[in-house]
Amino acid sequence: MNTRTKQISILGSTGSIGVNALNVVRSFPDQFRLKYLSAHSQADLLIEQAREFSPAAVVISDEHQYETVKDALPGTEVLKGRAGLLDLASRDDIDIMLNGLVGSAGMEPTIRCIQAGVDVALSNKESLVMAGELINNMLTEKGVNLFPVDSEHSAIWQCLVGEAPEDIKRLVITGSGGPFRATPVAAFKDITVAQALKHPNWAMGRKITIDSATMMNKGLEVIEAYWLFHLPVDKIDIVIHPQSIIHSMVEFVDGSVKAQMGLPDMKIPIQYALTYPRHFPQTWEQLDLTKIGALTFEEPDFNKFKCLQLAFDALEGGGSLPVVLNVANEEAVYRFLKGNIPFTAIPELITKAMNTHDFLEHPDLDDILALEKWTQAFIQRS
């Protein structure tokens, strides 16, 4: 284990990634010092977390709850709103920031953190989907590390430890196929919100659970893997693996395949991103393959899961397409969750936005933020 305590910041501390990350910090009090916390709107939980870990500063994004948090935490610096979040993300007196924010709102904090020269443990896949080129250039320039937290990317990262990048033949990202793997496409139009929120293996937030149901999540992961591992699209494959035990694989040029496995639980990848290059001991439930029975594998169905095809189209088209893909998806998912549009409208709206927007080959941060606004408005009025 490390001898030096790591100073850590957790954005999105009241979400499912954040709560798991706090468990890691709680398990290894000598290894981590929790310096900053941010929450969107769950003021009560944020206050409870701050009382336990005594961070130097916290952010509550929802400005209506600022006074409540401020009053509850005398002696703690309390910031508010988007400006407070970006301020906290820009601070350079920490070793690592875990970005557990949901959606495109997480992109700018990632960029601020890299600009501050601080390593990022990235759960917010939208950061790389929307600004992969910008972020990779910044990482090189600043000499900053970006550690994946997504279970699939953590699996690939773990399989690549000690290996030469030139020896990679392809990455194989596994996906459970979600709740509608075996549902005929003709029934997709009648899928309800409650059905889409029932993921067979993973307990996650609402937005990502819908993304798993449409398989957009797998598509976003392909785009994320593209930027994280610097491989062309044709070296990134998807395999459906309904049991979610093999979290992803790397095939090397000699035909050797390495896989990382575990029970479907975010605890391991979250902890590994914070303890890399070491594994820290935990006694949580262990994988026992003799109890799992069989691991099975299928080809993905791109005709049925149109969002998956759209993600590959956006990655191949490049430029501004992944920005529009991601923001349009986000807005369409929120409209679906509100009961506003049917399940099948999600890929339809995304396609429309991708086809309508003004394409940019190399969008800069201002372009991306402008496109985000345009796409949000476009989907809201479509």
Next chain:
Amino acid sequence: MNTRTKQISILGSTGSIGVNALNVVRSFPDQFRLKYLSAHSQADLLIEQAREFSPAAVVISDEHQYETVKDALPGTEVLKGRAGLLDLASRDDIDIMLNGLVGSAGMEPTIRCIQAGVDVALSNKESLVMAGELINNMLTEKGVNLFPVDSEHSAIWQCLVGEAPEDIKRLVITGSGGPFRATPVAAFKDITVAQALKHPNWAMGRKITIDSATMMNKGLEVIEAYWLFHLPVDKIDIVIHPQSIIHSMVEFVDGSVKAQMGLPDMKIPIQYALTYPRHFPQTWEQLDLTKIGALTFEEPDFNKFKCLQLAFDALEGGGSLPVVLNVANEEAVYRFLKGNIPFTAIPELITKAMNTHDFLEHPDLDDILALEKWTQAFIQRS
């Protein structure tokens, strides 16, 4: 890839490991220079190999064929018999020796090679089973590397690249369970040589195929893993995996499990032992999990496969027990292959030899060689 050509020696070049190793050398003529070859008795194939690769010297162990080989290879140094083999194994003007010899006869060449300061790619598992303690001490003293060639140990080795040994929770060695995985133990006494030679997944030599049928092979692999990876017995587990796709696994202390996979073919581990730490490109048949269907896992049955239990007993008892286990098994397997004893007599004879021999806590090389002779004689007259 390496820029410098590796000088290589292959012991057992006409066996299944040796032939595969020569294919690797053939694939990468700029990377390898084949300097020495040894064969037991297949003079014709040895001559053909020597004509293709022009080694500086060859050994034919069978002295009756010495003149044939010598006459066929003018200008090549030709050695003969056990003395010739040990001479060749002691030469220090090579970078790596692949030991593809079968059985306990392979142990001394491994030791000679390490004493000469040359790295060993070890397929001969009997070397470590019989002289693990001696060999490990010598490796440290000489600063020599020992690279595993067995698919299981290669898998573990590949999973450990870049990892800290202290982070290992346990090794999980997979085994197909062999041809009699589903055979009731009551039928074991009637198992014929032909039945035992039909392995479901792997094409291998006769001795190791019988060892797979008794599961002694898995037991020897546990002992080999013990010496290779420096872990206590209780951190080495066996899981039955009939498809032989996952070649073995490592579980880390955080619950993360890494597995190495591939089609059941020795090509990959043989090549990796010669190209480590790199993977060299090959176009042989690739693993496609969607074609495999399901990967399944079971607990091993120690009551049915008594040889497996004997191997754990020998490892736990330590000292001279693994020497006797291994030699007794070898002789008993040869008696079974000759139709001399029934399948079920194999573990019975081994047990008798283990119980009868004079136990030594730390046998030296002379002790081991004397025990080998004693055990051979004991099994032959039992």
